[in-house]
Amino acid sequence: MELRHLRYFVAVAEELNFTRAAERMHIGQPPLSMQIRDLEEEIGTPLFDREKRRIALTEAGRRFLDHARGILAQSRAAVEEARRAGRGEAGELRIGFASSLAYTSTLADTLYRYRQRYPQVGLQLREMFTLDQLGALARGELDVGFVRHGGLEVPVGVGVREIGRDPLRLVVNAAHPLAGAGAVSLDRFRDDGFIAFPPDVGSGLPFVLERLCRSAGFEPRIVQTAREATTQIGLVGAGLGVAMLPGPLECVRLPRVRYLALLDEGAYFSLAVAAVERTPSPLLAGFLAVLDEVAASPE
The missing domain is CATH 3.40.190.290 (D-Maltodextrin-Binding Protein; domain 2)
Known part of the structure; x- marks a missing residue:
């Protein structure tokens, strides 16, 4: 699992629309759908209920969303901390x-x-x-x-x-x-x-x-x-x-x-x-x- 998988998942979870999520992430819709399916396979359970005109988070997806957001936030904080240290602003x-x-x-x-x-x-x-x-x-x-x-x-x-x-x-x-x-x-x-x-x-x-x-x-x-x-x-x-x-x-x-x-x-x-x-x-x-x-x- 890579951070990009989490970013794609959060975008789809927030938009509840693959087309809008793909535009937001500057990626084509088919590759985005494939990344989400790869993530679900790795986790071993569906994260979205897919219907013809709408999608919704499953219970597993809702629980996974909070953790995904936290991991991404920690990742951003770690990057910023490293940059501040590189500038001599932290430590x-x-x-x-x-x-x-x-x-x-x-x-x-x-x-x-x-x-x-x-x-x-x-x-x-x-x-x-x-x-x-x-x-x-x-x-x-x-x-x-x-x-x-x-x-x-x-x-x-x-x-x-x-x-x-x-x-x-x-x-x-x-x-x-x-x-x-x-x-x-x-x-x-x-x-x-x-x-x-x-x-x-x-x-x-x-x-x-x-x-x-x-x-x-x-x-x-x-x-x-x-x-x-x-x-x-x-x-x-x-x-x-x-x-x-x-x-x-x-x-x-x-x-x-x-x-x-x-x-x-x-x-x-x-x-x-x-x-x-x-x-x-x-x-x-x-x-x-x-x-x-x-x-x-x-x-």
Whole structure:
């Protein structure tokens, strides 16, 4: 049984006239009658009562009609779903993002604009450290990632492309002698203790901190580690040390915490998009196009 048999049957059932049904289906009447008889033979029972001047559905025909219409409707829906998927308008995207991205406009603007343009696509969002995202991409567990790339090793087959840079801020306690300076050079903090991410946390920021401090002529003295940026800010407020964090986190306002701009060359943290190095699916291509639009637009 083929879909055309169902279409012919539905046309005859709705018209109750072979001539009109044949015209509707753009087929000759004899071939149409033959197709209906083939269908009845395959099913094993008549679907129409045929008289000289009129035809009518049998009980079997009436029951078969509802199912035939449903199958044809499902077929049309399947075709449309496949076409939408081919245009990148249907399916699900698995998106990873580093925690600091939640404080930037890039992630929010990209998701908002993409949802407006592709409302039928499901988005599965996962907050992950950069190293975890890169591993998940290599294993096929993510489709795309928003990462903070700064010295971490990238798995073979995964590509990382910079889409922006956020200035770094030195987070200090309000009682620090330089708290009111506004902008500072890192070499003035060589005697301070730093609060930082653990080396194994999967963030590139420890590498950036070490690189900038060495360029300033000293090794950073780590007095406390914390896996969350907001925890580090709270510990600065408690007077346990200073921290270096991406500028967007400056919106986190806690008592006794001040944010200072860094004058050192290279005092920024790259924002990048990561994906497997192959031709992207239509779904991913559409998302990356929206991301590029957002990254290229002025804030």
